[in-house]
Amino acid sequence: MKRVGIVDTTFARYDMAGAAIDELKQLCNVKVERRTVPGIKDLPVEAKRLLDEGNDIVMAFGMPGAEPIDKQCAHEASLGLIMAQLLTNKHIIEVFVFADEAKSEKELAVLAENRAREHARNVYRLLFKPEELTKLAGTGQREGGPDAGPLRR
Amino acid sequence: MKRVGIVDTTFARYDMAGAAIDELKQLCNVKVERRTVPGIKDLPVEAKRLLDEGNDIVMAFGMPGAEPIDKQCAHEASLGLIMAQLLTNKHIIEVFVFADEAKSEKELAVLAENRAREHARNVYRLLFKPEELTKLAGTGQREGGPDAGPLRR
Amino acid sequence: MKRVGIVDTTFARYDMAGAAIDELKQLCNVKVERRTVPGIKDLPVEAKRLLDEGNDIVMAFGMPGAEPIDKQCAHEASLGLIMAQLLTNKHIIEVFVFADEAKSEKELAVLAENRAREHARNVYRLLFKPEELTKLAGTGQREGGPDAGPLRR
Amino acid sequence: MKRVGIVDTTFARYDMAGAAIDELKQLCNVKVERRTVPGIKDLPVEAKRLLDEGNDIVMAFGMPGAEPIDKQCAHEASLGLIMAQLLTNKHIIEVFVFADEAKSEKELAVLAENRAREHARNVYRLLFKPEELTKLAGTGQREGGPDAGPLRR
Amino acid sequence: MKRVGIVDTTFARYDMAGAAIDELKQLCNVKVERRTVPGIKDLPVEAKRLLDEGNDIVMAFGMPGAEPIDKQCAHEASLGLIMAQLLTNKHIIEVFVFADEAKSEKELAVLAENRAREHARNVYRLLFKPEELTKLAGTGQREGGPDAGPLRR
Numbered sequence: 139m140k141r142v143g144i145v146d147t148t149f150a151r152y153d154m155a156g157a158a159i160d161e162l163k164q165l166c167n168v169k170v171e172r173r174t175v176p177g178i179k180d181l182p183v184e185a186k187r188l189l190d191e192g193n194d195i196v197m198a199f200g201m202p203g204a205e206p207i208d209k210q211c212a213h214e215a216s217l218g219l220i221m222a223q224l225l226t227n228k229h230i231i232e233v234f235v236f237a238d239e240a241k242s243e244k245e246l247a248v249l250a251e252n253r254a255r256e257h258a259r260n261v262y263r264l265l266f267k268p269e270e271l272t273k274l275a276g277t278g279q280r281e282g283g284p285d286a287g288p289l290r291r
Numbered sequence: 292m293k294r295v296g297i298v299d300t301t302f303a304r305y306d307m308a309g310a311a312i313d314e315l316k317q318l319c320n321v322k323v324e325r326r327t328v329p330g331i332k333d334l335p336v337e338a339k340r341l342l343d344e345g346n347d348i349v350m351a352f353g354m355p356g357a358e359p360i361d362k363q364c365a366h367e368a369s370l371g372l373i374m375a376q377l378l379t380n381k382h383i384i385e386v387f388v389f390a391d392e393a394k395s396e397k398e399l400a401v402l403a404e405n406r407a408r409e410h411a412r413n414v415y416r417l418l419f420k421p422e423e424l425t426k427l428a429g430t431g432q433r434e435g436g437p438d439a440g441p442l443r444r
Numbered sequence: 445m446k447r448v449g450i451v452d453t454t455f456a457r458y459d460m461a462g463a464a465i466d467e468l469k470q471l472c473n474v475k476v477e478r479r480t481v482p483g484i485k486d487l488p489v490e491a492k493r494l495l496d497e498g499n500d501i502v503m504a505f506g507m508p509g510a511e512p513i514d515k516q517c518a519h520e521a522s523l524g525l526i527m528a529q530l531l532t533n534k535h536i537i538e539v540f541v542f543a544d545e546a547k548s549e550k551e552l553a554v555l556a557e558n559r560a561r562e563h564a565r566n567v568y569r570l571l572f573k574p575e576e577l578t579k580l581a582g583t584g585q586r587e588g589g590p591d592a593g594p595l596r597r
Numbered sequence: 598m599k600r601v602g603i604v605d606t607t608f609a610r611y612d613m614a615g616a617a618i619d620e621l622k623q624l625c626n627v628k629v630e631r632r633t634v635p636g637i638k639d640l641p642v643e644a645k646r647l648l649d650e651g652n653d654i655v656m657a658f659g660m661p662g663a664e665p666i667d668k669q670c671a672h673e674a675s676l677g678l679i680m681a682q683l684l685t686n687k688h689i690i691e692v693f694v695f696a697d698e699a700k701s702e703k704e705l706a707v708l709a710e711n712r713a714r715e716h717a718r719n720v721y722r723l724l725f726k727p728e729e730l731t732k733l734a735g736t737g738q739r740e741g742g743p744d745a746g747p748l749r750r
Numbered sequence: 751m752k753r754v755g756i757v758d759t760t761f762a763r764y765d766m767a768g769a770a771i772d773e774l775k776q777l778c779n780v781k782v783e784r785r786t787v788p789g790i791k792d793l794p795v796e797a798k799r800l801l802d803e804g805n806d807i808v809m810a811f812g813m814p815g816a817e818p819i820d821k822q823c824a825h826e827a828s829l830g831l832i833m834a835q836l837l838t839n840k841h842i843i844e845v846f847v848f849a850d851e852a853k854s855e856k857e858l859a860v861l862a863e864n865r866a867r868e869h870a871r872n873v874y875r876l877l878f879k880p881e882e883l884t885k886l887a888g889t890g891q892r893e894g895g896p897d898a899g900p901l902r903r
Contacts, residue, residue, distance in 0.1 A: 146581050151595045153582035174577040176566045183529035210519055213363055218526035220371035223336035232332060247595040260329045271327040275299050276306035289304045289400040366669055373677035376642035385638060413635045424633040428605050429612035442610045442706040452887050457901045459888035480883040482872045489835035516825055524832035553901040672822055679830035682795035719788045730786040734758050735765035748763045748859040
């Protein structure tokens with residue numbers, strides 16, 4: 139059975155991991171292993187450990203704040219997640235929601251829920267249906283909100 | 292036969308990979324293997340996997356948005372692509388088109404189509420005609436738009 | 445017995461390491477090893493050495509200044525700490541307090557003391573009670589100040 | 598015989614590599630191997646390949662544009678060149694000229710020519726006369742323009 | 751006998767390495783090996799070579815200019831120095847003085863001299879008296895200028 143690692147933070151203000159796990163369970167039969175770390179900069183090593191321990195793919199959830207320093211932290215975490223992938227040759231799907239992406243707390247929660255679920259579908263496709271992703275190539279998909287769609291010529 | 296890996300995203304709004312594959316097929320006889328990932332930060336590990344599996348070179352296509360955070364994502368993806376190259380000793384030709392590089396959707400689509408095709412020619416040269424690249428050294432080539440040309444003294 | 449490495453700087457203006465060690469000693473029975481380096485950019489290699497020498501986790505304390513160049517130094521240190529974790533597969537809990545996070549010296553000292561202690565509790569949980577962290581996942585924890593709490597829908 | 602690798606781009610608008618090779622040939626007897634890639638982000642892996650294939654040092658030439666995104670590309674290329682050096686334990690002398698370093702095309706061409714030649718002299722010194730570099734330590738050398746000179750106390 | 755590697759640049763406008771070596775010689779009996787490279791981006795690989803060749807620690811001296819691009823170069827050099835440390839498990843003490851840190855050339859020269867000497871003392875402590883650094887932990891030490899001191903509560 140395919141194994142999906144999940145790592146999220148106590149810093150985030152929404153249980154995105156829970157939403158993603160629920161979505162995954164509806165889509166396919168996978169073994170899920172979940173870990174939680176304090177903040178987004180703690181995600182890369184925990185994601186790498188999950189991959190080294192045999193998970194086929196990892197989802198990494200984070201919710202950076204709205205200040206410039208939060209953007210910097212997210213940047214560092216993202217680079218770490220990319221390095222962890224290059225060291226393991228496996229995907230880590232980064233699911234970050236920035237505090238300034240929505241106008242209200244409620245809207246932000248909806249965005250977080252939807253993005254988590256849509257990225258769970260991406261994980262499902264990467265594991266079981268890669269040809270579905272290629273059908274969607276260049277079509278302007280956006281996780282959590284309305285798709286941008288393909289460019290009109 | 293030389294093998295060319297292709298990786299693109301569902302986030303992009305134009306099928307640059309399709310254009311590049313078409314161009315490559317006109318230029319030379321190569322085996323093409325295509326993969327699609329959700330976004331540009333997923334490109335580095337997929338490109339590395341394609342190289343590790345025996346491809347001689349990879350083209351990585353992405354279309355980052357126009358916001359500062361999109362520039363940051365592109366920066367992270369670019370660093371990952373450079374690291375993947377250093378780990379494999381093979382080229383990954385990054386073909387990124389930024390959403391703010393053109394004034395209209397139509398213009399952006401034309402730019403994407405042309406840049407993809409011109410970089411396919413670069414891949415052809417790197418694989419089969421490296422001396423053609425040296426003839427073009429320092430001549431101000433620009434992929435997808437008018438060349439800048441050499442400096443006039 | 446679990447071993448916790450501690451590394452801090454002479455540049456910082458508060459003994460955060462002392463506070464964290466005190467907190468750790470109240471929470472659990474661990475062996476603590478402390479090292480001090482001049483500034484935050486010296487933290488990554490010292491943290492890696494502590495991990496290579498057998499410590500199970502490291503806490504890295506720093507107090508960057510308020511200027512743009514200080515933010516850049518903190519960024520470099522953070523990236524180094526993330527790389528050190530990926531090379532050792534162990535956590536380094538970064539405890540940074542920025543000089544511009546508080547309005548007075550007194551407030552900054554209180555923040556540093558509290559953040560150090562709260563992160564010591566994170567270290568305790570990572571070592572002995574990982575399930576407590578998952579109970580806190582997505583709840584908006586903030587180390588050193590009032591928690592943001594979960595988003596209200 | 599010492600071997601010097603040369604890598605430049607078709608993006609650049611001046612044949613800096615040609616100038617550097619001419620200068621090197623006047624200074625010493627070395628074997629030169631030249632490669633050309635499309636843009637500056639393609640330099641790191643090609644430089645690494647040249648070093649892995651036995652070159653003692655590499656010169657990497659690039660001419661980034663004047664836009665913020667060009668500065669970002671140069672930053673990525675520079676980091677890649679530094680990583681390539683750390684992986685090979687050999688020097689890569691980066692010779693970048695930014696499009697906004699001069700007021701006219703002519704002035705930019707002169708700067709590019711002179712910087713390439715002065716860095717060729719640095720390569721010569723690194724290979725054959727390291728003690729000459731130490732004599733110049735702290736003297737404010739500037740490649741391609743007037744030297745800043747040592748600070749007056 | 752402990753061995754200290756020294757690497758500086760011809761770009762810098764003050765002989766910081768000379769000052770540091772003088773200070774080291776007064777403090778302890780160590781073997782010093784000095785190398786000079788053109789600019790700060792050449793420091794990381796030379797520092798790594800000095801460490802690989804058996805030096806116990808390295809001091810890396812640089813004096814970046816005042817322009818944004820100079821800050822970017824310093825950032826790249828700093829990241830390279832951190833990576834070099836992680837690859838060798840040894841300290842590289844970075845001694846950078848920015849051209850805009852002082853109001854006059856004379857003031858800048860004094861700062862460079864003093865910072866070099868104070869960091870030489872840090873090297874001495876790291877090699878022979880690490881417990882002295884821990885006594886100074888959190889006390890707001892500043893190399894080259896007046897110390898900030900510990901925070902008052």
